[in-house]
Amino acid sequence: MGTREDILGAAARIMRTEGYARATTKEIARAAGYSEAALYKHFQDKTEIFLRVLEEQLPELAELLARLEAGEGEVRANLEQVVATAVAFYADSFPIAVSLYSSRALLVAHRERVRELGGGPRMPEEVLARYLAAEQLLGRLAPSADPRAMARLLLGACFQQAFLADFAGAPLDAEQRAELARSLVATVLGATAGAG
Numbered sequence: 001m002g003t004r005e006d007i008l009g010a011a012a013r014i015m016r017t018e019g020y021a022r023a024t025t026k027e028i029a030r031a032a033g034y035s036e037a038a039l040y041k042h043f044q045d046k047t048e049i050f051l052r053v054l055e056e057q058l059p060e061l062a063e064l065l066a067r068l069e070a071g072e073g074e075v076r077a078n079l080e081q082v083v084a085t086a087v088a089f090y091a092d093s094f095p096i097a098v099s100l101y102s103s104r105a106l107l108v109a110h111r112e113r114v115r116e117l118g119g120g121p122r123m124p125e126e127v128l129a130r131y132l133a134a135e136q137l138l139g140r141l142a143p144s145a146d147p148r149a150m151a152r153l154l155l156g157a158c159f160q161q162a163f164l165a166d167f168a169g170a171p172l173d174a175e176q177r178a179e180l181a182r183s184l185v186a187t188v189l190g191a192t193a194g195a196g
Contacts, residue, residue, distance in 0.1 A: 004042045006032045007038075008049065008053055009032070010032035011023060013031065015050070015053060019102070020106075020110075021102050025039055047113035060085065062124070068131040070131060070134030070135045076186075079185040081181070083158055083181035084180070086124065086158035086159075087162050087181075088162075091171055126151075128151035129151040129152075150188055153184075154188055
């Protein structure tokens, strides 16, 4: 691993155990075995580190969504993979993201910085909705289906189930995530006539 990867790994560990608010750039650099100056050679600030941790250190939701191609594979199987990955992603990101809400000033500052860097929590919904709309144009989803609503229902359910599992201290294993994915996708697709 290189300096950048070491820093991201240390940041992910600290943010998972201490939360975003307590993960200072000084502490991240120390845990990675580098100076704070080395950290700033790779990242502008803590918010950029946070976003890169979400993209590169947690289950690969962004990468999976970027790879979705309308017309490739079965819609049902593609969505099941997205759901299983999203539940794992949200479960892993809770300990990191929840501390953003510990201070209104911290949340506002973070929100503004995320806007500057691009991205944010709506990105998965937007990408999934675009994929579903493209599948609809190919006739693989019913004309009556609402791609944005489908994306919201699926990802919202993933977020809620990840939260409940994290709160209960009972993380879902791969088999439980797969079963949840089958159930959610079957329900959403079943609600749209001719979908599959």
